[in-house]
Amino acid sequence: MRKVTVRTLRLVALIGLAIVLLVDLISSLRVTGGLGLGIVLLIVMALAVGLTALVLMPEAAGALLRNKDLLLPFALTLVVGKLLEWISAAQFLGTTLKSSLPLRFISVSFPISLMFVLHIALAIAYATWMTAALLDFVRTGNSDPVRALSEVPKRFSRIMGLEFIGWVIVMVVTSMLLQLMPLMGGWALLPMAAFGVMWNFATAAVLPAGFAMEGGFWRSFRAGVGASLGYLSKWWLLLLVQMALLGLVFYYQSSSGGNTNVSWSVNVFWTGGYEDECRWYGKLAEVMHAPKLPLANTLLTLLFGGFAIAIKLAIVQRLQPTAPSPELTNS
Numbered sequence: 001m002r003k004v005t006v007r008t009l010r011l012v013a014l015i016g017l018a019i020v021l022l023v024d025l026i027s028s029l030r031v032t033g034g035l036g037l038g039i040v041l042l043i044v045m046a047l048a049v050g051l052t053a054l055v056l057m058p059e060a061a062g063a064l065l066r067n068k069d070l071l072l073p074f075a076l077t078l079v080v081g082k083l084l085e086w087i088s089a090a091q092f093l094g095t096t097l098k099s100s101l102p103l104r105f106i107s108v109s110f111p112i113s114l115m116f117v118l119h120i121a122l123a124i125a126y127a128t129w130m131t132a133a134l135l136d137f138v139r140t141g142n143s144d145p146v147r148a149l150s151e152v153p154k155r156f157s158r159i160m161g162l163e164f165i166g167w168v169i170v171m172v173v174t175s176m177l178l179q180l181m182p183l184m185g186g187w188a189l190l191p192m193a194a195f196g197v198m199w200n201f202a203t204a205a206v207l208p209a210g211f212a213m214e215g216g217f218w219r220s221f222r223a224g225v226g227a228s229l230g231y232l233s234k235w236w237l238l239l240l241v242q243m244a245l246l247g248l249v250f251y252y253q254s255s256s257g258g259n260t261n262v263s264w265s266v267n268v269f270w271t272g273g274y275e276d277e278c279r280w281y282g283k284l285a286e287v288m289h290a291p292k293l294p295l296a297n298t299l300l301t302l303l304f305g306g307f308a309i310a311i312k313l314a315i316v317q318r319l320q321p322t323a324p325s326p327e328l329t330n331s
Helices: 004-029 034-057 060-065 068-088 092-100 113-141 145-178 183-203 207-211 217-230 236-246 277-289 294-319
Strands: 101-104 109-113 250-255 259-266
Touching: 004 068, 004 109, 004 145, 004 294, 034 060, 034 236, 034 277, 060 068, 060 109, 060 294, 068 113, 068 145, 109 113, 113 145, 113 207, 113 294, 145 183, 145 207, 145 217, 183 217, 183 236, 207 217, 207 236, 207 294, 236 277, 236 294, 250 277, 259 277, 277 294
Parallel strands: none
Antiparallel strands: 101 109, 250 259
């Protein structure tokens, strides 16, 4: 007899999200300005995501709308992530959780803390659970994510390795390309954008294709890259739209006093997992000198988190009928 039921998860997710949104609303009401930017961006992005879902992945979007329980892992992860943020704001616990040590990996250096480790572990557990739930749904039609929970401890290390490669390659290559800025100036951003597109194309299916592949980790990674490139024609446009909406390339032009100011940048990230951060919000808030509203930020995260799940579901659906290979059918 299962101790956890889908009804319990629904209740916890609904209560948790309600508390998160209420706290963010109260925090947003204390902020002066930024309301117009938050509302406009939410409307524009919601319309863009809806149109993309309708045109480029109607089957996946429809299946997700009819089987909303598939969104529970994401909702619960978001709630737990917010709880960690609130706990870290406490004086004693915050000091303990945020105390960091410098970590250098090849040419990349960044601080590592207990809070960082907890967020990474949470993200990996979520990616493992979500991938297992989507694979189970496509194979059997079962939308109860509780059934997939047993896969988390078994596949955690596999997904951790795949996500580690996905993000570390982004960090290292981006760091190397940034070193070209003194020589190439703004033109160095072009190879950075090209790399971001190519790497996301090459690893789009690495999680579902490598999830249960037998024969070792590297075989699973190769299977994931092979599936990503082999069936790229089935989802390349969908991935490109996702990257554009998340803010791979940011461009902003404004006029003041007869002068035209142009701001543009490239933000490289990995969409092979379940990326949900909209870079447009932070960049627009920066150039427009407007504060980011916590509520708008959370709503954008919910929007793009659901979008990422729908895209991954579309990838799994498009792999299954044409490639019933061991890496997708073993469990």
